[in-house]
Amino acid sequence: MGIAEESSMKTTRFTPSKLNLVLLLLALVAPFVLYPVFLMKVLCFALFACAFNLLLGFAGLLSFGHAVFLGTGGYVTGYLMINTGITPELGILAGTLAAGLVGALYGKLAVRREGIYFAMVTLALAQLAFFFYLQAPFTGGEDGLQGVPRGHLFGFIDLANNLQMYFFVLAIFLFGFWLIQRTVHSPFGQVLKAIRENEPRAISLGYNVNDYKWVAFIISAGLAGLAGSTKTLVFQLASLTDVHWHMSGEVVLMTLVGGMGTLFGPLVGAAAIVTIQNYLSGGELGNYIHIIMGAIFVVCVLAFRNGIVGQFRKVLKQNF
Amino acid sequence: MATFLGINLFGLFGQLLVGLINGSFYALLSLGLAIIFGLLKIINFAQGAMYMLGAFAAWMALNYFGIDYWLALVLVPLAVGAMGILMERVLIRPIAKEDHLYSLLLTFGVALMLQGVFTHVFGSSGMAYAIPEALQGGIKLPFMYLPAYRAWIVVASIVVCGATWWMIEKTRLGAYLRAGTENAQLMQAFGINVPLMVTLTFGFGVALAGFAGVMAAPVYSVSPDMGSNLLIIVFAIVVIGGMGSIGGAILTGLGMGIVEGLTKYFYPEASSTVIFLVMVIVLLLKPAGLFGKEA
Numbered sequence: 194m195g196i197a198e199e200s201s202m203k204t205t206r207f208t209p210s211k212l213n214l215v216l217l218l219l220a221l222v223a224p225f226v227l228y229p230v231f232l233m234k235v236l237c238f239a240l241f242a243c244a245f246n247l248l249l250g251f252a253g254l255l256s257f258g259h260a261v262f263l264g265t266g267g268y269v270t271g272y273l274m275i276n277t278g279i280t281p282e283l284g285i286l287a288g289t290l291a292a293g294l295v296g297a298l299y300g301k302l303a304v305r306r307e308g309i310y311f312a313m314v315t316l317a318l319a320q321l322a323f324f325f326y327l328q329a330p331f332t333g334g335e336d337g338l339q340g341v342p343r344g345h346l347f348g349f350i351d352l353a354n355n356l357q358m359y360f361f362v363l364a365i366f367l368f369g370f371w372l373i374q375r376t377v378h379s380p381f382g383q384v385l386k387a388i389r390e391n392e393p394r395a396i397s398l399g400y401n402v403n404d405y406k407w408v409a410f411i412i413s414a415g416l417a418g419l420a421g422s423t424k425t426l427v428f429q430l431a432s433l434t435d436v437h438w439h440m441s442g443e444v445v446l447m448t449l450v451g452g453m454g455t456l457f458g459p460l461v462g463a464a465a466i467v468t469i470q471n472y473l474s475g476g477e478l479g480n481y482i483h484i485i486m487g488a489i490f491v492v493c494v495l496a497f498r499n500g501i502v503g504q505f506r507k508v509l510k511q512n513f
Numbered sequence: 514m515a516t517f518l519g520i521n522l523f524g525l526f527g528q529l530l531v532g533l534i535n536g537s538f539y540a541l542l543s544l545g546l547a548i549i550f551g552l553l554k555i556i557n558f559a560q561g562a563m564y565m566l567g568a569f570a571a572w573m574a575l576n577y578f579g580i581d582y583w584l585a586l587v588l589v590p591l592a593v594g595a596m597g598i599l600m601e602r603v604l605i606r607p608i609a610k611e612d613h614l615y616s617l618l619l620t621f622g623v624a625l626m627l628q629g630v631f632t633h634v635f636g637s638s639g640m641a642y643a644i645p646e647a648l649q650g651g652i653k654l655p656f657m658y659l660p661a662y663r664a665w666i667v668v669a670s671i672v673v674c675g676a677t678w679w680m681i682e683k684t685r686l687g688a689y690l691r692a693g694t695e696n697a698q699l700m701q702a703f704g705i706n707v708p709l710m711v712t713l714t715f716g717f718g719v720a721l722a723g724f725a726g727v728m729a730a731p732v733y734s735v736s737p738d739m740g741s742n743l744l745i746i747v748f749a750i751v752v753i754g755g756m757g758s759i760g761g762a763i764l765t766g767l768g769m770g771i772v773e774g775l776t777k778y779f780y781p782e783a784s785s786t787v788i789f790l791v792m793v794i795v796l797l798l799k800p801a802g803l804f805g806k807e808a
Contacts, residue, residue, distance in 0.1 A: 255614045302793060305800040309556045310752060312617060314796065317749035321789035328782070438745065442621060449618065483629030490622025494615050495607060 220363055229355040230427065235467050236366040237424040242447040242459030243373050244416035249445075250454030251377055252409045253389035254304075257312045258319025259417050259444050261299070262292040264326065264436030266418030271338035271431035272331050281344040281352055285365070285422040292418020293411055295322070300410030304403045307392075316438060323436050337432030341425055358427065365423050369416050374456060376412060385409055439483075446486060449493050452500025461501050525778050526657040532774015533767070534663055534732065537670035538564075538725050540766030542747045543754065544674055545721035547762040548681070551694040552714045555605070555613050558620035561744025562627040563719045567593050567726020568735045569631055572642050582645035586727050593723025598716040605715070606708075624741065631737040639736030666728055673724065674763045681759050690714065749792040755805020765803060 223232055241263055248254045270288035273279055279287075303314045326332045333339070343352035352358045376382050388395045388402050395402050425431045434440065443466065451462020466486075473482050493500070499507055542560055549557050557563075570589045574580035580588065600623065608615050644662045651660040681687035693700050693710055701707045726740075733739055747766075754765030769788050777784040795803065 255617070302796050305796050306752070309550075309613060309617060312614070313556065313748040313752050314792070316745055317752060317789050317792055320745045320749075321786050321793075324785045324789075438741070442625065445618065445621075480633050481629065484626050484633065485629075487622045487625030487627075487629055490625065491604065491619055494619040494622065495604065498611070498615065 217367075224356055224359045229359040231467075231471065233355075233359055233362045233427045234424075234471075235464050236362050237420050237427060238444075238447060238467055239460040239463035240366050240369045240423070241417055241420035242444050242451065242463045243370060243456075244413045244420060245444045246448045246453060246455075246459045247373050247376065247416070248409055248413045249448060250458070251382060251389065252385040252406060254406060254410070255312045255445070256303070256315040256410075256413075256441075257438070257445070258299070258315035258317075258322075258441050259413075260436050260438065260440035261319040261322045262296055262414040262417035263421035263424070263440060263444075264431070264433075265295050265322070266292040266421030267425035267431035267435050268326065268332050268338065269418075270422035271341040271425045274341050274344060274426070275338060279344075280348055281346055281361075281426055284344070285419065285426070288422030288425070289415050289419040292421065293415030296411045296414020296418075297407075300407045300414065304406040304410065316441065319436070319438060319441060323433070323438070326436050327433060332431070332433075335433065337430060337434075338425075339430055341429040341431065343426050343429065352426065362423055362427060365419065369419055370456075370460075372412075372416065376409075377456065381405070381408070443486070446490055446493075448500075450489065450497075450500055452503035452506075455500070455502040455506070458500050458502040465501065522656050528774045528778040529771065530657070530659070530663060530667075530774070531777065532771045534666050534770070535773055536767040536770015537667050538729060538743065538766075539747055539750050539770050540674050540763045541670050541721050541725040541728075542743065543750050543762045543766045544677060544759065545718040546747065546751055547756045547759060548677075548690075548721075549715055549718035550756045551759075552690065552697070552711055553605070553609075553616075555616040556620070556748075557715075557718065558617055558744070559600070559624040559627065560620075560719070560722050560747070561740030561742075562624040563593055563597065563722040563740070564726040564729070564743065565631065565737060565740035566596065566627060567723035568642070568730040568733075568739060569635070569726075570723070571727040571730045572640055572735045575642065582727075582731070586724070589727045590720040590724040593726070594716040594720030596723075597719025598712055600719075601712050601715040606712075624744075628737050628741060635737065637737055639734030639739075642730035642735055644731040662731055666732065669728065670725070671767075673721070677721070678759050678763060746788055749788050753788075753792050753795045753802060755802025757802070758804045761802075761804025 241259070244262075245256065245259050248256055266285075266288035268288075269291040270284040273284045273287055274281065299315065299318050302318065303311055306314050327334060343358060345351055346357075346361055350357055350361075352361060377385075384395065384400055384405050387398075388400070388405060392402055421431075421435060424435070447462035447466045448459045449462065450465055451460065452458030466489075469485070469489075470482065473479055473485065478485070497504065542564060546557060546560055549555065549560075567589050570592055571582070571585040574585045574589065575582070604619055604623065605616055608619065648662040648665050651658055652664070653659075679687075681690055689700070689705055689710065693705070693707060697707050697711075700710075729739070746769075750765055750769050751762070753769065754761045756762065769791065772791065773784060773787055776787040783790070799805075
C-alpha cells in the first residue's frame with residue numbers, strides 16, 4: 194500500500210561505503226570546478242528534500258506544506274543575523290529550533306488525519322503561516338529580509354568567502370544526511386516503515402503510531418528549517434518565495450524525480466531540478482518554467498514513479 | 514437607523530453579502546471535490562485550475578467569438594467538463610490502482626501546467642469581464658444596497674448546489690453514485706458500467722468548477738492564479754466539513770464564507786486566516802470533520 198514500497202529493509206541498509214566515499218571526494222573537489230553558489234544551492238535543496246523524504250518515503254506521509262519550515266528557519270536566522278550580530282552557527286541553530294517548534298505544533302495537528310487529508314491539512318496550515326509572514330512586521334513583507342550578513346563562523350572564519358561558505362554548507366548537509374540515515378536505520382525508523390506498510394498492524398502491535406509520526410514530523414521540520422537557515426545565509430535573503438506553496442510543491446517534485454524512499458534520491462532529484470531551473474531561468478525558456486515543472490510532475494507520476502535512484506537500483510537488481 | 518448596538522449595519526450586511534458570495538464559490542468547489550472524492554477516492558488538485566479555466570473560457574468566448582454570458586454559462590461548464598473527462602481517461606485512469614497520493618501529485622502537475630500556460634499567454638495581471646446587461650444595477654433595501662449580479666451569484670449557486678444534492682440523494686442515478694461510493698466492485702457485478710460512471714462523475718465535478726469560474730468572471734478579475742489561492746481555502750473547508758456528505762460540503766462552504774465575511778467586519782486583520790484557524794479548532798475538537806464519519 195505504501196507510496197514507496199521499493200525500499201525494503203534490505204535495500205536501504207545497502208549503502209555502499211565506496212559510493213559514499215566517491216561522492217564525498219566529488220563534493221570536496223566540486224567547488225574548484227563548478228560555481229560554489231550553485232553547489233551550495235543544490236546542497237541546501239538536497240537537505241530540504243532529504244528532510245521531506247524522511248516523512249514521505251519512510252513514514253508514508255505526504256506533507257504539502259514543507260515550505261513553512263524552510264521559510265521559518267530562513268526568517269529567524271535572517272532576522273537574528275541582521276539585528277543581533279550573533280555568529281552564523283548560532284543563527285542557524287536558532288532557525289532550526291524555531292522550525293522544529295513550528296513542526297511540533299503543526300505536526301501534532303496534522304497527524305490527526307491520514308492520507309490525502311494529511312496533505313490538505315499541511316497545505317492549509319502552511320498557507321496560514323504564509324499569511325502570517327506576509328503581515329508580520331519582522332519579515333519585511335513582500336521585500337523579504339535582504340542583505341543578511343553571512344558573518345564569521347565561530348567568530349573567526351569569514352563566510353563572505355564563497356569557498357569557506359561552501360565547506361560550511363557541506364558540513365551542515367553531511368550532518369543532516371547522517372542524521373536522516375541514522376533515523377531511518379534506527380529501531381525508530383523501522384517502526385516508521387512498519388506504520389507506512391501497515392498502520393492497523395502497527396497499532397495492534399502496541400505502537401502509538403501518532404506519536405511516532407509526530408516525532409518524525411518534528412525531525413523532518415527541524416532539518417527543513419536547517420536547510421532554510423543555511424539557504425538564507427548563502428543567498429543573504431529570506432523572502433516569501435520560501436514559504437509559498439510553490440516551494441512545497443518543488444520539494445515534492447525533487448523527491449519524486451530522485452526517488453521516494455531512497456536515501457540518495459532526494460539528493461539526485463534536488464541536483465536535477467536545481468540544474469534545470471538554473472538552465473531555464475537563464476534562457477528563453479524561463480517563461481515556461483512552471484509549465485515544464487508541471488509536465489515533469491505528470492510524466493514522473495505516469496511513467497517514472499521509482500525516480501532516478503529507484504529506477505537505477507531496479508535495473509541494477511535485475512541485471513546483476 | 515443604520516446602526517444597531519453600535520454596529521454599522523450597512524457595513525455589516527455588506528460584508529455578510531461578500532461572505533455569502535465567497536461562500537457560494539467555496540460551496541461549488543468543495544461540492545465538486547466531494548463528488549469526485551466519493552467515487553474515485555482522489556483529491557483533484559486541478560479543481561482550482563479548472564475554475565480558472567472556466568473564467569478564462571468565458572472571457573475568451575466573449576472576446577474572441579462574441580458568445581455572451583448566458584450562453585457561456587451553459588457552454589463553458591460543458592467544455593471544462595469535457596476537459597475533465599479527457600483528463601480522467603488519459604491521465605488518472607492509468608494510475609487508478611496506485612496509491613491515491615500519486616493522483617494528487619498528478620493533478621497538482623496538471624494545475625501547475627494550466628496555470629503556467631495562462632500566465633504565459635495572458636500575463637498575471639488579470640482581466641475584466643463585464644457584468645451582463647440584465648444584471649447590472651441593483652436593488653435598494655432598507656439596510657443595504659444589493660447589486661443584482663451579486664444576488665444572482667448567491668441564488669444561482671444555491672440552486673445548482675441544491676439541484677446536485679437532490680440529484681445525488683433523491684434520484685436513481687444518484688443512488689447508483691452512492692452505491693458506487695460504498696462498493697464499486699459490487700455495483701459492477703450488478704451490471705452497472707462503473708468505469709463510465711467514474712469518468713462522468715469526474716467530468717461533472719470538474720464542470721461544477723468551470724461553472725463557478727464563469728460566475729466568478731464578472732466579480733473577480735480573471736487571472737491565472739485566481740484558482741490556486743481559492744483552492745487552498747477550499748481544502749481547509751473540506752477538512753472542516755469532512756467529505757462524507759454532499760449536503761455537508763455545501764453547508765460548510767456557505768458557512769465558512771459567512772464566517773469570513775463576519776471576520777472581515779469585526780477583525781479584518783484575521784480575515785485571510787480565519788478559515789484556517791477554524792480548521793485548526795475542528796482538528797482539535799472533532800478530527801473527522803463536522804460532517805465526517807469517525808474513522
